[in-house]
Amino acid sequence: MKIIYTITFNPALDYVISVDHFKTGVVNRVNEEHIFCGGKGLNVSFILKELGYDSKALGFVAGFTGDEIARLAREEMGINADFIKVKEGMSRINVKLRSDEESEINGIGPKITKEDLEKLFKQLDQMDKSDVLVLSGSIPKSISSGIYETILHRLQDKNIFSVVDATGDLLMNVLKYKPFLIKPNNHEIEEIFNVKLESEEDLIFYAKKLQEEGARNVLISLAGDGSLLVDEHGGTHRIGVCKGKVKNSVGAGDSMVAGFIAGYLRNGDYMEALELGTACGGATAFSDSLATKDFIYENLRQLKGEK
Ligand SMILES: Nc1ncnc2c1ncn2[C@@H]1O[C@H](COP(=O)(O)OP(=O)(O)O)[C@@H](O)[C@H]1O
Numbered sequence: 001m002k003i004i005y006t007i008t009f010n011p012a013l014d015y016v017i018s019v020d021h022f023k024t025g026v027v028n029r030v031n032e033e034h035i036f037c038g039g040k041g042l043n044v045s046f047i048l049k050e051l052g053y054d055s056k057a058l059g060f061v062a063g064f065t066g067d068e069i070a071r072l073a074r075e076e077m078g079i080n081a082d083f084i085k086v087k088e089g090m091s092r093i094n095v096k097l098r099s100d101e102e103s104e105i106n107g108i109g110p111k112i113t114k115e116d117l118e119k120l121f122k123q124l125d126q127m128d129k130s131d132v133l134v135l136s137g138s139i140p141k142s143i144s145s146g147i148y149e150t151i152l153h154r155l156q157d158k159n160i161f162s163v164v165d166a167t168g169d170l171l172m173n174v175l176k177y178k179p180f181l182i183k184p185n186n187h188e189i190e191e192i193f194n195v196k197l198e199s200e201e202d203l204i205f206y207a208k209k210l211q212e213e214g215a216r217n218v219l220i221s222l223a224g225d226g227s228l229l230v231d232e233h234g235g236t237h238r239i240g241v242c243k244g245k246v247k248n249s250v251g252a253g254d255s256m257v258a259g260f261i262a263g264y265l266r267n268g269d270y271m272e273a274l275e276l277g278t279a280c281g282g283a284t285a286f287s288d289s290l291a292t293k294d295f296i297y298e299n300l301r302q303l304k305g306e307k
């Protein structure tokens, strides 16, 4: 049995607030607030657990916020988290503002030293052939943007499946290690290539460009417009979305990544992976926080046109 590891370098408490007609330069009053444990790898671990796949959630936490993240991850999310506690700084509080528009303010994160990184490398040394490693999210400012590259370089002889959900250099630098899956969204592709995507042909063109750089499967998510996968055999798969009322789309991308991995692990079938990923992304977007199992499968049945 493959072991799935997720790494969240910079977990966060997500402070999700709703404000009617938010305005800058004045006092705004919140009419609904929630605090969730967030961070991309942790979100992936949670959805994997809902789908029946255990994972080891690795990463760094610091300060009182870090203690709360570790507590919430274990006690409320039910995740097998093995975080490294670092001494300087504190884990982030990321503000997610719901108003006429959705806005996010994501923090910096604690100071991670060389010794802290060594501890993570030791944990990763346990990885074995065909295990899955999910590297997702940003990294604290104290670490070099080459860190994902360093990790995949260390693991390159182990024949693991890597999944990378990150932006800019963090993503581009690892493509040469042939990640099994990358999941940029359309805005991230536009930023990477400094272009405006205007058609499906554009999406396919840039997905193939990322494959030329080394990525095996490229899944481009398009929020409410669904997603497009160019698989490693050159097949193109376009899928729409589940129907529902959006409540909070934070974590939809992470949910899609988890669903895709779980769907693929079942039979190695891309369409099954894409459908389950879509159901997970939609179910999270239609929930106050991350989606739960029953709602994911309800969305999957709806997507497939089943009762
Ligand atoms: N408004 C929405 N309605 C239905 N499904 C959605 C919606 N937003 C996101 N999703 C689902 O979640 C997936 C990932 O969402 P997206 O916002 O593109 O990811 P990210 O959070 O990484 O930017 C989408 O491809 C879609 O399947």
Ligand SMILES: O=P(O)(O)OC[C@H]1O[C@](O)(COP(=O)(O)O)[C@@H](O)[C@@H]1O
Pocket: 010, 012, 014, 037, 038, 039, 040, 041, 043, 094, 106, 136, 137, 138, 139, 249, 250, 251, 252, 253, 254, 255
């Ligand atoms: O590490 P980053 O890129 O700052 O992102 C962290 C944020 O991403 C999230 O994991 C949500 O990610 P997505 O909406 O892209 O799925 C939040 O829980 C968290 O606040």
